[in-house]
Amino acid sequence: MNELTATTHSVHALVLTGFGINCEEELAAAYRLAGGAATIVHFNQVLSGETSIHDYDVLNFPGGFSFGDDLGSGVVMANKVRFRKLPSGRTLLEELRAFIEAGGYVVGICNGFQMLVKMGLLPDFAGQQEREVTLTHNASGRYEDRWVRLAVNPNNRSPFLKGLTSLEVPVRHGEGRLVIRDEQIRSRILAEGLNCLTYCDATGCETELYPHNPNGAELNCAGLTDTTGHVFGLMPHPEAFLSLYNHPDWARRKRLDPTVSEEGDGLKLFRNIVEHISQSRRPHPPAPSPVGRGSQTPAEDKGTLDATAERTPPYGGGAGGGVERPHTLHDDVFTTSAKRWEVVKAVARDMRHDPTQAEDALWQALRGQKVGGVKFRRQHAIDSFIVDFFCAEKQLVVEVDGAVHAQPEQAAYDTSRTDELARKGYRVIRFTNDEVLHGLPAVLRRIEDELHATPRTVNPNA
Template sequence: MNDNEQPKLPDLNTPPRPQHDDPGHEIVNREGQIVLPGYKSVDAGHESTEPLSHSSAGTSSALSVKALILTGFGINCEEEFAAAYKLAGAEPTIVHLNQVLHGHVSIHDYDILNFPGGFSFGDDLGSGVVLANKLRYRKNAEGRTLLDDIKQFIANGKFVMGICNGFQVLVKLGLLPNLSGNVTPEVTLTHNASGRYEDRWVRLKVNPKSNSPFLKGIESMEVPVRHGEGRLIIKGEETLAQIEARALNCLAYTDFDGSPTDVYPHNPNGADLNCAGLTDTTGQVFGLMPHPEAFLSLYNHPDWARRKRQNPNLSEEGDGLRLFRNIVEHVQSQRQTAATPQEATQFSS
């Protein structure tokens, strides 16, 4: 390379191209257009070769629940997310974020939009900051941002879930807790009070006043955390009071007795209100720092053998799966309720 030549760097704003070491990630047809595959493997380690199009979300039964799971740019928990939805009876689809940004996939074809954990953009400017800004400011050909579409998605009665890095993105976007309704950041997530990355199991208590369908019927759960910036900071007594009054602090870190605590390591990051998760005022947007998708089976737990010996009838499902079952059943219930009047009209005619 001559001294005057500029290095050819990849353009992160262009759709990813097929990789020889990753067959099936994308397919390019004869016209040079990218055809998307279905969701990546949640079993057998093989990606689907079935093409994914805008209309593919409408080919399933009327009551099927479709979950869109975003990946790319350092996100790395998409497979566990997909496995959770599959076990809960939904249809998961994993796509690279660029496919949404470039209009190849519409979030409106799905019921639940999901932001998995990982290290988007390497956490270089703080966890979730760069990805949140990309969603807030990058405009498509129609002049809309993905945040504009997400706001419409929520207004249409659909659901958004973010775990760990995904939670950080939702907070930095202002979608959580969104007290004002203006998607302006009102709280933040920053470095753990311990000053180090935390990788441990924690106990959580569900706020009984929460209106989120994700948490319906759940009183407590045990799940792992693995984060370096999970400390929720709530600036201002008024904001804190509103969050408490409206029960948006939906999950709290607890001690072994089930009491909310700020004592380390039961509270692994020193979060205000001992808060491990938030919802927005509608209950449709839900985010949490711990990883429910990492506890789908009893055998994910490090103490499963002793617990199973003590209680042979112990369920083999992990605590985290209940969150996914809840939201899938809730969407199915909504579909059934909406379909009933129409079915009754068809029957009477």
């Protein structure tokens, strides 16, 4: 299977260009390489109503020199957004507010970051799109074009940065110094973790020293989010480091470590957002049976391995690629009932035929008894759940989690689901997509270790 099959065209990015914007092609390429779709349109097509931002998942303000920065970086474009009326009678800023409230994402890079700040969308504590911070001339008094290292705030709210701790990317700007309006705004930015990216030195320590902090930004800030995490702005250019070969030091790094990833650090941000949006759209597996969370009533939860299930195997299968028939330790015992299978089978089939990139990578490594000499099944029904991978012989469940699993409600669901499976005697281990995609050997070692552990006794009626 092509590695981008799971997400191709399921996430649509709108990339604006025109009036001096000049990084639109690289930004569109980032989404396409990450498995999404990208459409580049001139800013006027949005202002005229020809293109609606509401038809897209992510709205992108790329870098460049809009209107030559003659009145200050991003100022003219920001004013167009704030005051220019669309055919609907609303301003584009009003449309942006509705877009964000509906769950859309907005990102601005370099000149795009300057636009978002001057529109009042970052950090926007008051919710009135007032300018609470600005970006002004670099403290160095010169245009900065260099590579920098960034530390990722572990408390950040942006799905673009999920699972990342540091990045190396280039900066190319003359006005990148963040200035904060007052101490109250400064304190809130710190308290709420909105300074999502900070300049750091070669050891990874945040620094205010030039040239590691190339512009003298307050809080050493290279990037901000709003309080929802749906608006993200940064001065450095992740779209300029999509491949190892974009880096000026790639040849030496390749010689020192021939196994070094050929993906650039910047591509990770776009993979994250494409995965996050894709995962958010996929139906969650049916919830566990505790009252208020499950798709089954307590009465339906009784008799999981009832006679009906054994007489009438509720699973499609065979060479045609249907959902595999789940088993426990023996081929004549199913791990869910016929009635419950009727609820979950469509979801299981869809998930099996449309895996995420990480799920597919792990399946290719597990299938054919390649790990531990045991058979794994994928998108397998246990009671009222669908688990990603299941080894019946060892009663082991392996789950692969996308970015959505970090959200509080989903995390609580995962915990209750794991507890429910444990009560029934199954062991559950979890990995993030990033662990699978970038550390598969370690993931397989962990799975093999679990396979050697003593399995619990399955209690299907627990």
